[in-house]
Amino acid sequence: MGSISLQKVSKVFGEAKVIPSIDLDINNGEFVVFVGPSGCGKSTLLRLIAGLEDVSGGKVVIDGKDATDAAPSERGLAMVFQSYALYPHMSVRNNIAFPLKMAGMPKEEIDKKVSDAARVLNLTDYLERKPRQLSGGQRQRVAIGRAIVRQPSAFLFDEPLSNLDAALRVNMRLEISELHQQLKTTMIYVTHDQVEAMTMADKIVVLNRGNIEQVGSPLELYRSPRNLFVAGFIGSPKMNLISGDYARAQNAATIGIRPEHVSLSTSDGDWRGTVTVAEHLGSDTFLHVNADGVGPITVRAGGEFGVKHGDTVFITPDKSRMHRFDDKGLAIPAAA
CATH class of the missing domain: 3.40.50.300 (P-loop containing nucleotide triphosphate hydrolases)
Structure with missing residues (x-):
């Protein structure tokens, strides 16, 4: 019982x-x-x-x-x-x-x-x-x-x-x-x-x-x-929440993408950004990036990803792992 x-x-x-x-x-x-x-x-x-x-x-x-x-x-x-x-x-x-x-x-x-x-x-x-x-x-x-x-x-x-x-x-x-x-x-x-x-x-x-x-x-x-x-509370580091022109282009008020669902490159990608903080934890590196036209983004990278404050990086989100939210903050079903 x-x-x-x-x-x-x-x-x-x-x-x-x-x-x-x-x-x-x-x-x-x-x-x-x-x-x-x-x-x-x-x-x-x-x-x-x-x-x-x-x-x-x-x-x-x-x-x-x-x-x-x-x-x-x-x-x-x-x-x-x-x-x-x-x-x-x-x-x-x-x-x-x-x-x-x-x-x-x-x-x-x-x-x-x-x-x-x-x-x-x-x-x-x-x-x-x-x-x-x-x-x-x-x-x-x-x-x-x-x-x-x-x-x-x-x-x-x-x-x-x-x-x-x-x-x-x-x-x-x-x-x-x-x-x-x-x-x-x-x-x-x-x-x-x-x-x-x-x-x-x-x-x-x-x-x-x-x-x-x-x-x-x-x-x-x-x-x-x-x-x-829930999107912002569950997950560590927490989900990136993006509004503005990029979100509207995806038919949403806000787009969510988790730090582990983006790829990182020093040569090319969808978003160009500048590293503001690099947290090297051994097993992981958490990068805080100011992405052009998107805003602040947190990225989970490999533990030995060698970048530092001020470096330029390129970020590509996995669009199949994106979350869309309407203007009331509710999730939009994937088929919508």
């Missing part, structure tokens, strides 16, 4: 409509990521599911039952926050066991559940340590372990990796994805980082100002963004 359905769910704070009205179905076992810029309502939506905020309208249905008015403890969900919220005076073992002790579970059963969770999270050797003796990634695993032992129908993650450095974020991203494969439990994960969304999700929900802009798999959103917001 672990299906969640939001039916016309809304949230109002005073005069502000944070969540105007949302319909969303999350299937049992899915890894769903809520992604969007700061202030888009993704954490508020997660808290509405958890019961930490009251809905202003609509229904929250969990496993087929109306849970709109149910207390958080009655929803069968476990939440992992951005802050680890560990008890500093308790050992790792006791931090993980705490919710089970509060529920009055027998000691033998608690010990087994804690041992099982520690084994899954590679924390067995750290059970007698205090949180201050752990790294940030280990502390986050303890917080996840405390959620696992409750055997929830779904896990809710609210930007759990934000406090970690870049290397630890990558490692924890992999660990959470592997954990999902092991547990086969529904997971809802909130992040503002679209790279996390693309690499972890079965299904991405793109939010903007409390509205759902698009729902789909990572590749669906990458290949077929529904509008300019």
